[in-house]
Amino acid sequence: MTQPEDRCVLAVDVGGTTIKGAVVDEDGRFRHSLVVPSQADDDPVKAVRSLCLRLRDDALALGVTPAAIGVVTPGIVDEVDGVVRYAANLRFRDVPLRALIGNDLGLPVAVGHDARAAGVAEAVAGAARGLDNFLLLPLGTGIAAAVVVHGMPVSGATASAGEVGHMPVYPGGEPCSCGQRGCLEVYASAGGLARRYARLGGTPGSDSRAIADAVATDPVARAVWDDATQALGTALATLTLTLDPARIVLGGGLADAGALFFDPVRDALRAALAWRNPPPVLRSAFGAQAAQVGAAVMARREAGLPVPDAWGAPELVPPVG
Ligand SMILES: [Zn+2]
Structure with missing residues (x-):
């Protein structure tokens, strides 16, 4: 054996x-x-x-x-x-x-x-360790969430729960690859951020890290960054009101920017929740x-x-x- x-x-x-x-x-x-x-x-x-x-x-x-x-x-x-x-x-x-x-x-x-x-990883040993109710959003090429309720990742009736990247955050906004307009991932995924920055006249070929580095000096970087954090805060407010998570964990390239990213996201979330406290928003451990x-x-x-x-x-x- x-x-x-x-x-x-x-x-x-x-x-x-x-x-x-x-x-x-x-x-x-x-x-x-x-x-x-x-x-x-x-x-x-x-x-x-x-x-x-x-x-x-x-x-x-x-x-x-x-x-x-x-x-x-x-x-x-x-x-x-x-x-x-x-x-x-x-x-x-x-x-x-x-x-x-x-x-x-x-x-x-x-x-x-x-x-x-x-x-599952964040719940066993990461930023949601020991929690039964939380959300994890990796902000990568696109955005999909792990929605964990009572300790179980929710997959939904058709195995497509958590596709929050296509949640409308700016109705009638910019087109998304899914065919809708104004989706969260157009603004707040690493891929979407880079595409918007390039389209609005930013330095071609910049990834989310380069855009984060340029926020202090480049008005285009500032504008797309503000749109991203505002869009995400709005989406997290909707998710909080629906699911009441104990914590929200964010991962992916944008989360690597630290306070530059987390502070405005937390502010936007707090501003969108008039009558209740927002859940803590933390960075992924893994x-x-x-x-x-x-x-x-x-x-x-x-x-x-x-x-x-x-x-x-x-x-x-x-x-x-
Ligand atoms: Zn979409």
Whole structure:
């Protein structure tokens, strides 16, 4: 029988740009990582399957035996059936990931949604540790939320809960790729911020970090930054009134800007809530690794292994407040 110290789980985060895989040991540490482009192959499903096989072989070469694998993707993910119903960026439609990868690897497979998995990680060992009711919004290429209620990430009636990126924040505003206008992610995702900045005459090719650095001196950067934080504050007010979360956790590139970002978001949220106090708004503890840590937690649960409190906690937990 495999001893715990010789055991691992495999964790895979499939994104629109890259597929990230990790061998995660018994203590939640990443023993080994692999990153491949998701669009290198004509067939993105094949790219995911071959990365999973490589990851298993790498684990065995390290002398650890995988107990299960967790794979998370964006889009509409049916976690019960292990099927990705639809993921536009990945060109996935009705992909039975659990069956495919289970066949390839002969391991238990957990399939999950990337933002909900990130919420799982933050609840076990991150900025929402120990909380049963909270929201996590990674502000990346787009925006999807993990909505955790009574300790469970909510997936909704059609596995598409949490798509708050398409919440209207400026009715009749700028067009969104979804076909609507004035959506949150047009203004407050890292991708949307960069697109607006370029379109309004900002320095071409600037990412959200460069825009944050320019806020103090560049009026275009200032304007798009203010729109982003105001839009997000408005959306968080709606979510707070609907769900009454104990905490809101923000991740992604914009959250890396610290007080420049969090102060106006908190102000906008407070201003939009006339009769109640806003919940604390904190930065994600796991950052870009959150979904992968969540995939590892899901894999352990799939294998029937315990997930102790603070399992996989990052070395550097950001200050609370
Ligand atoms: Zn939209």
